[in-house]
Amino acid sequence: MPAISKREQIVSEALKLFYQFGFTATGVDKIITEAKVSKKTLYNHFKSKDELVLATLRKRDELFRNNLMRETERLGDSPRAQLLALFDVVGDWFNEKTFSGCMFINAAAEFSDADNPSHIISAEHKRLVCEYIRGIASEAGASNPDELAKQINLLIEGAIVDAHVCGNKSAAERAKRMAKVFIDLALD
Amino acid sequence: MPAISKREQIVSEALKLFYQFGFTATGVDKIITEAKVSKKTLYNHFKSKDELVLATLRKRDELFRNNLMRETERLGDSPRAQLLALFDVVGDWFNEKTFSGCMFINAAAEFSDADNPSHIISAEHKRLVCEYIRGIASEAGASNPDELAKQINLLIEGAIVDAHVCGNKSAAERAKRMAKVFIDLALD
DNA sequence: CCCAAGATAAACAGATCGGTATACATTAAG
DNA sequence: CTTAATGTATACCGATCTGTTTATCTTGGG
Structure with missing residues (x-):
């Protein structure tokens, strides 16, 4: 072996x-x-190329979320700081020279049918990321952790699109400033 | 003819x-x-399939923005109402049975290289949509119309991704609630 | 040493790819 | 009526696609 x-x-x-x-x-x-x-x-x-695509997406999900969690917890020393640190992590990602958008958004674009296994895995990835954010929001004492997580998630998605389609590398900074508003509203 | x-x-x-x-x-x-x-x-x-792709994207940009502008102005009777109506228009779009995400996000996914003509057209489309929003923000008397437009645009992008990848048809409603916060902040 | 597992290169299959060529039909203007 | 443009259908081109097959090589465990 x-x-x-x-x-x-x-x-x-x-x-x-x-x-x-x-x-x-x-x-x-x-x-x-x-x-x-x-x-x-x-x-x-x-068994087929399709199976390889699925295995590749599963691997990407593992690598991406592990990195996201590690870096978020490294950069943020409190739950509130971590919610903001999420945007620093994706901001660094945007500036990698191999950045080509979100692989799961890309997969959903090519496999548009919601029943397609690759599309399903992509949706699942997004759900898991959102769940991770909800956990932090909960620790931070948000009044409605689920809602705050979905708001932050939506801002991240928007930033990814802006960064990839328009090449706007500072998209994460705007999204971070916007997130701060909702975090402040949700925490007391 | x-x-x-x-x-x-x-x-x-x-x-x-x-x-x-x-x-x-x-x-x-x-x-x-x-x-x-x-x-x-x-x-x-x-001349080639690539040329057809470009012509198709140009046509899509024309149809999409014409519809966006027409519907936004039909649903909103003031600049402020129009900024919010944008989210109702995209919300209706998400609920069309042919909805397959944003064709320009999809194009950027397949033609990832920023120098690719199809990618460039996609970025241009996003820029034109944002410019349209900026015009309304300006009419509404926003303190910083450009910033408000970019914020609203980012929320729309995020909603599109959530709607397509996760099948969340109510993404536009959340984005609209979020937009309201920034609109209120920008219009004293 | 021996053998089975798993690797290799390479040929092959049948379909489809983008794009060209040929030969014929339709049509509208001079 | 004639002609030139534009359409049609179809065959063809070489390349590439996913996937299979064959025959050979390498390698580690008993």
Whole structure:
């Protein structure tokens, strides 16, 4: 058993390629070339390209939320500070040179049907992020943690779109200023 | 010259197909079949599929903004009411059964490179919508019309994402409640 | 050493991709 | 009527798509 399994190699490269070039536009031949595995190996691990897309989205969700939680808790020393720190974390993300929007928004764009498994996973990712925010809002003593979380989540989504479509790297700062208003309203 | 030109037929069908199934996933063969034209005719009017995509996005921008402006001005009898009516217009859009998110967010997802012509058109569309909002904010007497417009625009983007990815049809209502806070702050 | 598991490269299949070419039909203007 | 433009259908091109097959190589455990 190698340190990095073939399966992980494949998912790792698929992550980069799907994110940068899109799901439909990225062929399996490109993925196996970059991952340096044979086509047989890919189809040993995944029944189809669709299955690989799902596995890739699940991995992305894991990596993204782990990073979001780690960085948010590192930058914010109180629940209130953490709610604001969320915007600093996504702001840093916008400035990464590989930033290509939110992979789950992108997936929903390509797999528009709400019943599509990739679309469902994308919705689930958004739900989990929102749930994480709700937990912090609750700790912060918000009058209505669920509502505050949904407000903050909506501001983050808007900032992501502005950053990606319009290239507005300061979108997170505006969203943060807006969030502050709702946080102040919700905390006493 | 027919009442509806061949070119318009092609763009009209391309609009539906690109919007529902995505740009890369929709082949020109599918478009010509639906538009009931020959492939030669398509390539007489458009040099390439890429050119057709651009023409389709330009048409979508025209239709979308015309509808947004018409409905906003119909539903709101004052600049302040119009700023709020924006959210009613997009709320109705979310509830259309053909709703598949924002075509320009979708385009940016598939054509992630900021230099891609389709991406550039998408950014331009967002800029024009924001400019329209700024005009209303200005009429309303906002202290900083540009900032208010960008705030409202960000809320709209967030609502679109929530509506499409998570299927949250009431996203526009939350965004509207949030917008009210900033409108009240900006109009002394 | 031996063997099975899992890897490899490469050919192949059948469909579809964007785009071109050919040959014929329709149509409207001079 | 004639002609030029524009339409049609269809065949074709080479490339690429997802997925399968074949035949060979590597490797670790008993």
